[in-house]
Amino acid sequence: MAEFVDGFESLAKIGPCISIFGSARTKPGNRYYDLAEEIAFRLSEEGFGIITGGGPGVMEASNKGAQRAGGKSVGANITLPHEQNPNPFIDNDKRLNFDYFFVRKVMFTKYSQGFVMMPGGFGTMDEFFEVATLIQTRKMEETPMVLVGREYWSGLLDWIRNTMLEKEHNIGPDDLGLLQLFDTADEVVEYFRVFYTTNKLRPNF
Numbered sequence: 001m002a003e004f005v006d007g008f009e010s011l012a013k014i015g016p017c018i019s020i021f022g023s024a025r026t027k028p029g030n031r032y033y034d035l036a037e038e039i040a041f042r043l044s045e046e047g048f049g050i051i052t053g054g055g056p057g058v059m060e061a062s063n064k065g066a067q068r069a070g071g072k073s074v075g076a077n078i079t080l081p082h083e084q085n086p087n088p089f090i091d092n093d094k095r096l097n098f099d100y101f102f103v104r105k106v107m108f109t110k111y112s113q114g115f116v117m118m119p120g121g122f123g124t125m126d127e128f129f130e131v132a133t134l135i136q137t138r139k140m141e142e143t144p145m146v147l148v149g150r151e152y153w154s155g156l157l158d159w160i161r162n163t164m165l166e167k168e169h170n171i172g173p174d175d176l177g178l179l180q181l182f183d184t185a186d187e188v189v190e191y192f193r194v195f196y197t198t199n200k201l202r203p204n205f
Contacts, residue, residue: 003103007076007096011111014072014094016201017049018192019108021127022058022118032058032149036118037065038185039148043116044071046193051076051112053104054086054095058118063089074111076104105130113201114144114192119152135178136171141202144195146180146188153181 020040026033040050040062050066052059054075066073067089075090078098086095098104108115109131117128128147134140147153157179164170182188 003098003100004106007098007103007107010094010096011074011107014049014074014111016047016113017051017072017074017111018043018114018116019051019112020058020062020116020118021053021108021120021124022062023120023124024053024055024057024059025121026057026061026119028061032119032152033061035148035185036061036116037068039116039188040065040071041069042185042189043192044069046189047071048113048192049074051108053078053123054090056085056087058120060087060089063087067091076107078104101126109134109140112143113196115146116188117145117147117153119149132175132178136175142178144180144192145178146182146191148182148188150181150183157181 020036022032022036036058044050044066049072050062051074052062054077059075063073063075072094073089073091074094075086076096076098077086078101096107105127108127115131117124131145135142135145161176165173165176180191182191
């Protein structure tokens with residue numbers, strides 16, 4: 001309960017934000033590190049705050065891009081056995097610490113008007129399918145959900161389409177429309193810009 005209260009109090013007036021998810025293992029100099037930084041920088045220039053899991057890798061790159069643009073940089077860090085430490089690019093008043101994944105995911109989903117999925121591991125997949133389920137079941141307003149990196153995500157999307165949808169009928173055709181797949185910062189930023197030209201910014205649930 002204390003973690004919920006601290007998160008709600010810290011983010012209550014944060015304004016429009018985009019959550020960026022991705023691997024903690026992505027190193028500086030990796031193309032996805034650089035791309036995450038550029039996407040965060042460009043989205044911050046468009047007026048969005050950036051929320052990440054607060055750790056290294058893609059999270060660090062995204063917070064770095066937000067700070068470089070002078071935007072709001074939020075880090076929802078979590079205590080893990082390998083002692084994930086907050087990256088240095090989080091605003092001092094927006095550094096949150098959690099023991100529980102489920103509380104942390106509430107903060108990502110409650111305060112974001114869009115989601116960017118960079119390449120990542122089990123944690124990124126968990127966040128990916130959590131958000132997709134909330135939108136699919138209409139527990140959340142339809143919110144832009146972007147996957148970045150065709151080379152990385154295409155195999156998973158092919159399996160979703162060929163097996164989950166067409167062979168087993170475990171999802172509907174419209175469910176695939178929840179996901180957008182891009183390769184560049186230009187594509188990501190333009191998608192969000194166009195989406196919020198025709199849709200009003202509002203709380204997503």
